[in-house]
Structures are given as structure tokens and as C-alpha cells.
Amino acid sequence: MNEENYIKKNLGKWSQKDVPHKGWVCKDIEDFGEPTLLCEMCEAMHIRYVHYMEHKDYKDTLKVGYVCAGKMEENILHAKKRDDFMKSRANKRKRWINHRSWKISRKGNPYIKIDGYIVTMVDHNSYWNASIRSEDEEINEWLPRRFDSINTAKLAAFDYVTKLLADYS
16 A cells, blocks of 8 residues: 555544644654654654654644655655655665775875765764865864764764755755
């Protein structure tokens, strides 16, 4: 049974009059790694790629799958495009650590250029961190956390770049 037909049979919040059905905006999208979260709108589909939807007349942010997100924002193609983007990024993420050619900067830090950004790993002796700089230098930031290993920092940097590239509108 496809997702759209499943939603029609199991209405969840779609049947609640106090929950807006249209006019929602996607504020973020996240890959949970596997379909473990139950869509908070239809309350029927387990989702991996979570679209965080907000509405001016609803206090909570709802975590939903792309079909519900598309119906909520009245643009199923855009929601599917976001979902496909995340699927593509998930495949790239698998290859990010070991199958990419990281170069070494003059200061001895591993770095890589990807999708218009320069990601530099920095060893602070007791922890790792990463700087993310856009090639046009409009963005120049450090990840907000410290990491125990370079690989954990690399994955966090990849996820950060993914959020910068994601189109939520």
C-alpha cells in the first residue's frame, strides 16, 4: 500500500479540527538513520527522513514524513525533493570519512572542499572540532560542540554542511 493511501485510512491529526491542515512551513529536515519515528501528523507511517513543520496557528513543531509535509505545505513535489536530497546525502555520508580525499593544510590540519564549503578539522589535543567556511567567505563558523575523535567531528561537519545546503522553503 503506498503512503498516500495509507494516510487516508489512518487519519491521525488529519482528523483533528484544532490542527491546521494547510499553511505549514518546513523549518528543518533530519535523517534518523532508519525509519524509527512515527509521523506525528498521520500517526501511521514510520519515517527516517523527518521534516520539521511549523504553523503560525499551532504551538508545536510536528515531525512528519514527506507525504504529510507535502500536504501540509501544499507542495508534495517540494517535500519529495527535500526527501530525495536527504537520501542522496545519506549515501554521500557513508563515503565521507574513508572514501574522500582529505588534504593537509599548511598548518597540518585535514581539510576538504565540498559543495562550495571548505571543512577543516582541528585537533585541540583533548578534543576535535571543525571549521566550516563557504568559498565566498559569507559563512565562517565553528561547529558548536567538541568531539572525541576526528571521525565524529567529520560526520558532524558533513551534517552541518547538509543543513546549510538543504532547501526548506
